Amino acid sequence: MTLPLVTALLDALEEPALLVEGERTEAANDAARALLGPRLVGQNIRFAIRQPQALDAILSGRTGQFEVLGIGGVERSFEVSINRLSPTLLLVRLVDRSARRAAERAQVDFVANASHELRTPLAAVLGFSETLAEEGALPESIRRRFGEQIHTQAQRMMVIIRDLMSLSRIEADRFSQPSGRVMLADVLREAIQAAAPLAAEKNCQIMLEADQSLGTVQGDLPQLRQLVDNLVGNALRYGCSAGGKAVEVRLERAGEWQRLCVRDHGEGVSPEHLPRLTERFYRVDDARSRDSGGTGLGLAIVAHIVERHRGLLEIRSRPGEGTEVEVRLPAR
Template identity: 40%
Template structure:
């Protein structure tokens, strides 16, 4: 004889509705989802969602299994549950499957496509307009032609950079779970990256200083990706801290970091520009998020740089912390675990 497992012993959200349409039993997981004191209530007062209630009534009448959804709330976010409704004699059994993560991924994908489409549509529309003008009214106007060609060059450069950043982000995400295992001299890597950025620093008219207190200590990392992190933070400081006169990079001595659960090495990139309002700080690493979208686009920004930095540091089990005071500049701090 088959032994039936009681509903309250199941680890997933389950509800049993008796023949009298009252809730006969619920699992602890469902109590956590819907709240206490469900047993003995009519299923309509326990669930209260018309689409789900209609699906349950259909099963009661037809005797055939059915599916529906339950929309809940978990703290600050909405949750989505697939509900399978199966008849069991004169009773009905509901099982709930959490689909929130899948819904979030789908929404992230949709938002990503929408953002990429928007970022490409603007320059492509501009290029189309300039081409039509050059073929028509400006065909024999050398000054207008040169001005339009300059704008077209900037727009194509920005689109090229956007595609490059998208490919870079894709590669970083693909390797995010593979922790690097190479010892890297962080101080030397920063110094070498600043040499590579020499022409950009020179064109900015700003001074970049480096104070290395690491004493040659190594971190565990991928040197190419860490160079990308350093270059991105320095270029951001040069672009958006341009109202100041210098960018300061400081590498601290090794120290213990609670979030790393061990020893780490921190470096800071500080500019003396206009700063960033506090409400923007939590969103700076989101894809395509810009504090000042018009200014960022004008300076060639794609809105993906800090998202790439975040994913690289996730792979390295590192941390990024951004602090800023309006009128006093911005500081980006990166912490990386030491190599053994």
């Protein structure tokens, strides 16, 4: 097979691919040039690949497959495949495994975090129940207080389990676009009515401004209810901690989108936290979140619902200025 023909075949591959003879890069496809630099061909392979394990295998002519970190980025994971085309010519292919590794890490982190979140209330339940089960009379006030703590911690575990199951169901459906028709304005009114007790507890007013001329969006009604409930609930819990403030909820048309904005005037969030707010169990302040009844899953659920509905999510916040969450859903 001639070198021009092999080069043409390289260009047909989606993954980065190189032809290496000795220490010289003889050919590279577009994906390889995008990953490793535009001036690969004719250069020493050391200028393209500096990852020690991969470079050693290529220079020694060792064929096979192995996975390495550090090609094209410190955290990127690639499967390196080396095949011999002639006594001196090697075909080197680089298959990006970063997404798979990230998913595996996320799964491990998810199990670890879920176990940690459940361990704390479970330990409290076990401790109080063991005390109640011991022989000997306890004062009625202590017995009642222990019973209330067991009930509170059991409820907390139920909320965590409920949110975990909800997140699992949403993730399972993320590739199937919803087929129902939903009036977002009606969902907002129902959510605000349901949040009235929490608003009263926080001494916080909810201001609703909704364009009554808006039609429906294509969506899953229970999931959109959950999305709005989570956004309004978060704004009340964390944006009205001082009391006497307002949460503003707006629904309007923005071109081909229906735009929902929920804004509070609370403490706000520092910029370094914003990219991680939709991660499972991520909390800006652990103690404050638990005291408010949060599980650390609310915005993760919101993000997955928005993704399933082919929408857009943006969170804007500054310390001392409050937080605004914007969700855009296709109008048609």
